[in-house]
Amino acid sequence: MVVALLSFTLAAVVLVLLPGPDTLVVVRSLVRGGRTAGIRTSAGVLCGLMVWVIAAALGLSALLQASEIGYELLQIVGACYLIWIGVQSLRTLRRPPASDAAPTVATSPLDRLGSFGAGLLTDVLNPKIGILFVTFLPGFVPDNYPVMWTTIGLGLVYVLLTALYCAALVAASGTISNWMRAPRIRRRLEALTGSVLIAFGLRLAIES
Numbered sequence: 001m002v003v004a005l006l007s008f009t010l011a012a013v014v015l016v017l018l019p020g021p022d023t024l025v026v027v028r029s030l031v032r033g034g035r036t037a038g039i040r041t042s043a044g045v046l047c048g049l050m051v052w053v054i055a056a057a058l059g060l061s062a063l064l065q066a067s068e069i070g071y072e073l074l075q076i077v078g079a080c081y082l083i084w085i086g087v088q089s090l091r092t093l094r095r096p097p098a099s100d101a102a103p104t105v106a107t108s109p110l111d112r113l114g115s116f117g118a119g120l121l122t123d124v125l126n127p128k129i130g131i132l133f134v135t136f137l138p139g140f141v142p143d144n145y146p147v148m149w150t151t152i153g154l155g156l157v158y159v160l161l162t163a164l165y166c167a168a169l170v171a172a173s174g175t176i177s178n179w180m181r182a183p184r185i186r187r188r189l190e191a192l193t194g195s196v197l198i199a200f201g202l203r204l205a206i207e208s
Helices: 002-017 021-058 060-066 068-094 097-101 109-113 115-124 127-136 147-175 177-181 183-206
Strands: none
Touching: 002 127, 002 147, 021 068, 021 115, 021 127, 021 147, 021 183, 068 115, 068 183, 127 147
């Protein structure tokens, strides 16, 4: 079990450090709302991961993998969501530069949803995470160990590693928060995160 846990932790660290929609959504919240918004979005991301961990342990992710229609439906919804929040970021570039220093006003449904909801939906609406867990986690379960509880335990390790990664992002934002919130830099970060989120959404939509 110790060998399996160490092997899983090493593999999970690599996956967590790979930039993905989670990272972009947290960075977007840090740019738009500061450290508090980043913490809330991180909490939403972690709760979304827990949803998939429990689904994988109960076999629900396997059902999603087996159901082509269900997978494609969730894939399309998730892709549309990522594209939508990317477009919302790009729309802020239409505002006059002088208004960028002001706090972002909750005018869109996404903003009213809140930072926590943005992080939660980014994970829950991404079927690739569910498929990853149902194919990745069981491969590290040692023989003669209960699959469900061991899968949950490994999933909690993955969530913990993600929490540490998000904490590092939030901590780093505290050091460079003034630089990130400067009008010119903020517009560039909004453009970058928005464009990459749209790219993630398009890739999710066209991948089989």
